[in-house]
Amino acid sequence: MLAMFTAVAVVIAGLTLPHAEAAAVSTDDLVAPVLDSQPSVITKPKAPSGDFAPVQAPASEPESPELAEPASVENGVDRGGLVLESRSEYQNVFVDGDGAQVVQLSPKPLNVKNDDGEWVEIDAAFGGSPDGWGVELHPLSPRIDENRSGGRELIVERHGHEVSFSLMDADAGDWESPFWFWDDWSTPF
Structure with a gap:
């Protein structure tokens, strides 16, 4: 070549x-120089020494430890024996009988301020009031109001910013509706 x-x-x-x-x-x-190398040495593997018999089970079963009563777990924190010491929007601080503290931290709000200015646990249940439907103890203050076109919309608010959601061209519905399609109360069988 x-x-x-x-x-x-x-x-x-x-x-x-x-x-x-x-x-x-x-x-x-062109002639390339030959590289020096040593021949490979093949060695046989050695078997380890010792007793490789299967381990026998103990003659008697060890005693099982006593299991504690199931603790109350709420929001991922085992509150068994803990007393709530303080709250803020993103944390709860608990104290046990020995004075040790357990702090529950969350990237999302755990608590909300009530009308008295105290931190309380968030309540996500919608309820009716003379002002309409909404959730009183929630950081987003969700409520359902009538919109400009006469329909209803869901409104959420946080730090003075408000966002609303509504259905366009949707037929009016009842607050109570059947859960399963076979429970449709308006259609006779």
Whole structure:
């Protein structure tokens, strides 16, 4: 195989050849040096020594520890024996009988301020009032109001910012509706 180069100099196997000689060099004419190496030694693996008999089960079963009564778990915190010490929007602080504190932290609100300015647990249940439907103890203050076109909309508010959702071109519905399609009370069977 003949290698043709147009470069000024060619470096092959550590030799630098000027441009004139590069055109006539064949890679078959070059001899690369042989690398020294040692022959591979194959060894047989040795088996470990010792007793490899299966372990026998103990003659008697160990006594099982007494299980504690199930603790009250709320919002992912085991509140068994804990007393609530303080609340804020994103944390609850509990104290046990020994004075140790357990702090529950959350990236989402755990508590909301009530009308008296105290932190209380969030209540997500919608309820009716003379002002309409809504949730009183919730950080988003969700409520259902009548919109400009006479329909209803869900409104959420946080730090003075308000967002509303409504259905466009939806037929009026009842507050109570059947859960299962076969419970449709308006269609006779």
